[in-house]
Amino acid sequence: MSPDPMSFVSLLDPFAEGPPPSGADDPDCFGDLHLDAVVDGLVAGREGYELRGWFQQPPTDEATLRYRHAVMADLQRPEVAGSVRSFSRAMRGVREDLARSRSIRHRPQSRRFALDALSGYAEAVVGFSERLAGAELRSEGLSGFAGHLAAYVADPGFVAMTAEADRLEGQIGAIRYRLTLQGNKIRVERDEDRADYAAEVAACFERFRVGEVTRRHPSYAGRNELDHVQAQVLDAVCRLFPEVFGDLDRLAERYEDFVAAPVSRFEREVQVYLCYLERMEALGAHGLAFCFPELVDEGGEEHATDTFDLALALGGREEAIVVNSFRLSGPERILVVSGPNQGGKTTFARTFGQLHHLASIGLPVPGTSVQLVRSDAVYSHFEREELMVDLRGKLQDDLERAHAILDAATARSALVLNELFASTTLDDARLLGRRILAQVGQLGAVAVYVTFVEELATLDERTVSMVAGVDPTEPSRRTFRIERRAPDGRAYAQSIAERYGLGYDTLRARLRA
Amino acid sequence: MRVRLLDPDLDVDLDEEAPDHAADVVADLGIATLVEEMAGGDRLVADISLAVLVRSAGTRTVRYRQAVLADFLRSPTLAEELAEVGAEALAKERAERYGILGRGPASVLGRSVRLLGALLDSLRDLRSVAERHAGAARSEGLRSLLETIRAELADGYLGEVSEHLRRLELAEGVTVGLRSGPGGAGVDPVLHRPPERKSGLRDRIPGRGGAHYTVTVADRDEAGGRILGEIRDRSLAEVAEITREAVEHLLGFFARLRNEVTFYLGCIRLEARLRDIGQPVVLPDARGAEELALSAEGLYDISLALHLDRPVVGNDLDADGVSLVVVTGANQGGKSTFLRSVGTAMAMAGAGMFVGARSCRVSIPAAVLTHYRREEEAGLEHGKFDEELARMSALVDRLRPGAILLSNESFAATNEREGSEIAQQVLRALVDSGVRVVAVTHLVELARRLCQTEDPATLSLRAERLDDGTRTFRLVEAPPLPTSFGEDLWGRVFGPADTAAGPEIAATTPTGGHP
Known part of the structure; x- marks a missing residue:
């Protein structure tokens, strides 16, 4: 592997030649599956990195997914993620100081920020390189970058730059001056005396003190541009210490663009992993686990254990999240979900769609054990919110959208079809549903189909019936549990009876007591 | 300086919310009537007496309070005078509060220095009460309070405080030492000792003779004037905080003094009333x-x-x-x-x-x-x-x-x-x-x-x-x-x-x- 620091390409796309994705448009399914909200939550606080594009489109090759899995696995070790995070924090500071240095016209200030940026950069890069070297990285992506970084920091040019920045930092840090404020004048001079009068007063008043006091040392060390008065004070300080500030000018001119391109690309791309990892860890603390999905070819078995709706989980109600499991084996391809309203059917359907999308872009997925077909795309069909007076028009719209999806989908796609034909008659819904399911079955794609038409659940060997149940022991709470069993229209009515202790078995037991 | 008339080891928190069951206890035992009598119409006395009554102290603390109470029952005027000094000191703070204009350190410092000057008088009053009643205290609590007051508030110390207050009037401006921080901003301000009062001598501030430059803010430059004020604020921030804390601590001391003595005043009043009725009381x-x-x-x-x-x-x-x-x-x-x-x-x-x-x-x-x-x-x-x-x-x-x-x-x-x-x-x-x-x-x-x-x-x-x-x-x-x-x-x-x-x-x- 070449030690040339400029040869490192990408932490996300080992084969990518072109520029990173733009992130202009979300895929159509994002709104229905609430993946738009998921990505909003993931990139929040990292807007400057423009990460959205990487969450939108799956890469076409499987090797890229493995490459990403390996990087994420490395980053799941806290010491590695910790190193990356502190590097990233330092780099943010560097960029901010550089931006200030460029935007401020007053030369002494601009130079000071340039020096801060340079020192911060050198320190961050060297420190990060050392920590990566000791980290026993297993992924091609991270160990590749670590190699490049090691070569970069050993480069004589980099070493010289660092040494000079250090020396100057030391000299500036030793500068002491004093201001005397009187009337509208500020007298500026060198200062050797550091007697602290405030401490003297504090010692005298100590006697009045009651209990412990943590005195806030007010810090006004903002990093904003100085006002004109302070700028004049700074000019005076420069004149009091001409040698130091002369050196500063020369240094800043010599090193203008010092951030290496691979370093900044790495720092941007690693955010994709970090932002996801942070959410994984936060949810993990609530007992919501993630895992790397096994990815299989079309027609292969799918299963997921204890998976959940990521949008709901990130929405701040972690405790209320109920996990669900499913399996599609042998000829089974379609999960038909029926059951009471507000029993979690739609959430389950979203979960199914999210799983396939997240897996397809190479991220860990919600669940303790997950195997999925590696999807080329996720398609969704949810009922439109807008009011349609014309039922015929609505039905036609439903069918047209379904048709478009079936046209575009392949055997590798994942389909999420939610309450199609809900507004039509039962006969129509049964008929149309059967036809749509037959089409999906022919296609061979995996799908979830949410419906109130129970007969569709037992159509043929390709369909699996899933039922949204209500926990009879605690019926006042929605459980969102979706179970694999034959549809049972009485389940909900039963649960209401239980609330009053009037369920059949309960009544029997009470009468026996 | 500690008051410690209610507990030998700690400052009893009289503002702490009463325990949940306190309201029931008060209602069930009819304690409100008792407290009313102790208060004699004074809301503060009522609150404090109730706060003490609904919390049981340990046996040692009980004996400690009993001794203090016995002292005060013998010399009720001592209790009255202590409470009065405390109340007067607190009134000074209320008077100063209406004058607040700025919240910046320079304003805080000015206000704190004025208030400390006024509280210095209260401290002198307090010492005089302690001196006059030195013989009245037999209890550990009262004796140690009066001794503390006399020892801690000796003339030499009060003079020292007074000198700092004069320097902090800052009649000759403010001198502050700085380091050059990020972007060339001055950081870590360290205040130099201000001269005590204006005079013709120019050599009080060391280093006057060395190289220096002067930045002048033009009279019409309003923004510059404001910035000057900010630099001044930053220079004074720490000492302003120190004096503000000193004020707070002194007021806290006076409030505690008044509050704790107030409880005993309530006891004195109740005892007198029961004596009128002809009912006996006894320290158990x-x-x-x-x-x-x-x-x-x-x-x-x-x-x-x-x-x-x-x-x-x-x-x-x-x-x-x-x-x-x-x-x-x-x-x-x-x-x-x-x-x-x-x-x-x-x-x-x-x-x-x-x-x-x-x-x-x-x-x-x-x-x-x-x-x-x-x-x-x-x-x-x-x-x-x-x-x-x-x-x-x-x-x-x-x-x-x-x-x-x-x-x-x-x-x-x-x-x-x-x-x-x-x-x-x-x-x-x-x-x-x-x-x-x-x-x-x-x-x-x-x-x-x-x-x-x-x-x-x-x-x-x-x-x-x-x-x-x-x-x-x-x-x-x-x-x-x-x-x-x-x-x-x-x-x-x-x-x-x-x-x-x-x-x-x-x-x-x-x-x-x-x-």
Whole structure:
């Protein structure tokens, strides 16, 4: 592997030649599956990195997914993620100081920020390189970058730059001056005396003190541009210490663009992993686990254990999240979900769609054990919110959208079809549903189909019936549990009876007591 | 400087929210009447007295307070003068508060320096009070306070404070040392000692002769003027914070002084009033919890005496070594009054006050709690019995060994058998866990079960009724009788007027158990 620091390409796309994705448009399914909200939550606080594009489109090759899995696995070790995070924090500071240095016209200030940026950069890069070297990285992506970084920091040019920045930092840090404020004048001079009068007063008043006091040392060390008065004070300080500030000018001119391109690309791309990892860890603390999905070819078995709706989980109600499991084996391809309203059917359907999308872009997925077909795309069909007076028009719209999806989908796609034909008659819904399911079955794609038409659940060997149940022991709470069993229209009515202790078995037991 | 008149080791937090059960205790024991008397119309005294009363102190602290109280009862003018100095100092702060314009450090410093100057006078007043009354203090608490005041506020020290206050007027400007920080900003300001007052000498500030540059802000440059102010603020921030804290601490000291002395002023007032009525008070012999002491002569309900403005019937009680007192007997025979007199005495003893009795010896309780039957408050969701159980359950969270629970007809809101069964389990569990219980009950079954053992730790008292049916309002040591006296109560209400009954009981006991 070449030690040339400029040869490192990408932490996300080992084969990518072109520029990173733009992130202009979300895929159509994002709104229905609430993946738009998921990505909003993931990139929040990292807007400057423009990460959205990487969450939108799956890469076409499987090797890229493995490459990403390996990087994420490395980053799941806290010491590695910790190193990356502190590097990233330092780099943010560097960029901010550089931006200030460029935007401020007053030369002494601009130079000071340039020096801060340079020192911060050198320190961050060297420190990060050392920590990566000791980290026993297993992924091609991270160990590749670590190699490049090691070569970069050993480069004589980099070493010289660092040494000079250090020396100057030391000299500036030793500068002491004093201001005397009187009337509208500020007298500026060198200062050797550091007697602290405030401490003297504090010692005298100590006697009045009651209990412990943590005195806030007010810090006004903002990093904003100085006002004109302070700028004049700074000019005076420069004149009091001409040698130091002369050196500063020369240094800043010599090193203008010092951030290496691979370093900044790495720092941007690693955010994709970090932002996801942070959410994984936060949810993990609530007992919501993630895992790397096994990815299989079309027609292969799918299963997921204890998976959940990521949008709901990130929405701040972690405790209320109920996990669900499913399996599609042998000829089974379609999960038909029926059951009471507000029993979690739609959430389950979203979960199914999210799983396939997240897996397809190479991220860990919600669940303790997950195997999925590696999807080329996720398609969704949810009922439109807008009011349609014309039922015929609505039905036609439903069918047209379904048709478009079936046209575009392949055997590798994942389909999420939610309450199609809900507004039509039962006969129509049964008929149309059967036809749509037959089409999906022919296609061979995996799908979830949410419906109130129970007969569709037992159509043929390709369909699996899933039922949204209500926990009879605690019926006042929605459980969102979706179970694999034959549809049972009485389940909900039963649960209401239980609330009053009037369920059949309960009544029997009470009468026996 | 510490006040420490309420506790030898710590500053009692009088602002702390009262414990959950405090409201019940106050209502059940009728403590409000007592507190009103202590306050004499002063809201502050009422709040503070109540705050002290609802928290039981440890035995050592109780003895400590008793000694301070004894000093103050001998020299009430000392208490008045201390409270007055404290109140005056606090008034100075209120006066200064209306003058606030700026919140920046320079304004804070100016205000703090002015206020410190004023408080310096209060400190001098305080020292003079301490000097004049030096001989009055025999208690550890008061003696150490007066000594501290004289030692800490000596002339030399007050002069030093005064000099700093003069320097901090900053008549000759502000000099501050700085480092060059990020972006060239001056950071880590270190204030140099300001000269004391204006004079012609220019060499007081060292380094005047060296190289220097002067930045001048033009008169018309308003923004520049504001910036100058900001630089000044930054330079003064730390010393402003220090002086602001000094003010806060001094005010805190004066507030604490006034508040703690206020409690004793309340005690002084109450003692005087009871003396007028002709009721005795006594500082109880405070014993440790392990002694299970509880004995008194002429123990009476202070609130009742205050309310009636005349002497009331007292009881002798000998319950040393007793952890469960069961009180039974006739309705309106003085049971509730007795329970209140025990509870009030316990609360007052725990607060370090005197109690309403001729003599008293008592283990200081870890806490005083009450569980009284509620007549009307039962909500819609809970039945009365549920409410009682829920309330008892909440109390149990607060009970600990050494606490005392005063129970008045607990668990009477269900049938006798169920109530007795539950009450017996609860009370037994409490007693076995080291909680003392005084229980008034109409549950005959309960009383019989509790008293059938020959256990010396159980004392059975009965409201006395003479053979002719008249009540003496005294309690005698006797086992419970199987029936209550609702019958003759009925007779009294519906039959001819009964002249033997004391009207005070009727006036202060709105509920008399089973109708």
